[in-house]
Amino acid sequence: MNIGTHADRCLSFIKCDLKPQARQWLPHTKVLPAVTLSRQTGCGAMAIAAELAGDLQSRYGAQCTWMVFDKNLVQRVLDEHALPKEVAKFMPEEHVSAIQGAVEELLGLHPSCRTLLEQTAETISHLADFGCVILVGRAANIITRDMKKVFHVRLIAPVEMRIEQIMRRNALDYKAARDFVRKSDIGRKRYLKVHYHADIDDSLQYDLVINTARIPHCEVAHLIGDAMAQWAKAL
Numbered sequence: 583m584n585i586g587t588h589a590d591r592c593l594s595f596i597k598c599d600l601k602p603q604a605r606q607w608l609p610h611t612k613v614l615p616a617v618t619l620s621r622q623t624g625c626g627a628m629a630i631a632a633e634l635a636g637d638l639q640s641r642y643g644a645q646c647t648w649m650v651f652d653k654n655l656v657q658r659v660l661d662e663h664a665l666p667k668e669v670a671k672f673m674p675e676e677h678v679s680a681i682q683g684a685v686e687e688l689l690g691l692h693p694s695c696r697t698l699l700e701q702t703a704e705t706i707s708h709l710a711d712f713g714c715v716i717l718v719g720r721a722a723n724i725i726t727r728d729m730k731k732v733f734h735v736r737l738i739a740p741v742e743m744r745i746e747q748i749m750r751r752n753a754l755d756y757k758a759a760r761d762f763v764r765k766s767d768i769g770r771k772r773y774l775k776v777h778y779h780a781d782i783d784d785s786l787q788y789d790l791v792i793n794t795a796r797i798p799h800c801e802v803a804h805l806i807g808d809a810m811a812q813w814a815k816a817l
Contacts, residue, residue, distance in 0.1 A: 613731050613817045614646055614713025615810065618722040620782060621737040623766035624744030624751075625794045626802075628652060630737065631716050633803035638714075641807055646714035699777055719770065723787055724778045731817060733810050736788040737802075739795045789813060 617634065621627035628650075635648040642648070703725045709715045710726045717726075726732040739747075741763065748759040774780045785791050790809050794802055 613814070614642075615814060615817065616710040616713055616726070616729075616732045617716045617806070617810070618710075618726060618732060618734045619716060619718045619737060620723055620735070620788065621719065622739060622744060623763045623770070624747040625737045625739035626747065626799050627718060627737050629799045630794065630802050630806075631718055633800050634806055635716055637800075637803045637807040638716075638810070641811065642714065648714045648716065650716045650718065651709060652718040721774050721778050721780070724774065724780050727787070733806075733813055734788045734790070735806055736785065736791040738791065738793055740793075743795050 631650045638648045723734040745759045771782045774782045
């Protein structure tokens with residue numbers, strides 16, 4: 583998949599209007615699903631998401647263009663809710679504690695934590711309703727759990743493999759990579775626990791859980807696509 587071209591298309595997509603009338607060109611007889619990807623740090627989620635976008639594009643053809651939303655989701659939230667770009671630094675998924683958020687809200691340093699969460703959830707819901715999107719992280723599986731057209735995936739892998747991946751990807755030594763993985767995993771788990779009262783490791787929240795340790799990314803994507811093809815028959 584051409585990552586550069588895909589990124590350009592994502593930037594174009596996040597600027598579009600997601601109101602219902604923007605979807606009138608889509609066939610009304612076909613439900614266009616969405617996917618959420620929950621992931622452990624370092625299990626290859628972004629590479630798999632890019633492969634999955636290509637796989638699903640080949641299955642659905644010209645009905646719509648599949649897009650991946652991860653870090654660019656923050657930009658979409660800012661655009662949709664007319665927030666200044668400086669707010670982005672207050673929206674990390676893993677690192678801002680509930681105490682820090684409460685203090686900053688009290689001091690009026692930026693929109694309240696609750697407001698940002700509500701706006702993020704609203705944007706995620708809009709994207710999922712539009713369809714043909716792959717939403718990575720940010721409790722998207724919890725936010726969209728009542729939407730029948732959304733397929734939920736959890737990606738996991740052994741911690742040592744994930745540490746090695748982070749060492750290669752971020753050019754870190756073993757200790758730094760181990761700390762990065764541990765802190766990121768804890769932060770994501772806390773994000774769901776504090777804000778949504780959910781356990782990220784509860785497998786019943788997902789339609790499919792995949793250990794990516796011994797399966798190539800392209801095959802993981804194809805496996806998800808096959809599972810979705812069976813699941814979509816009931817939509």
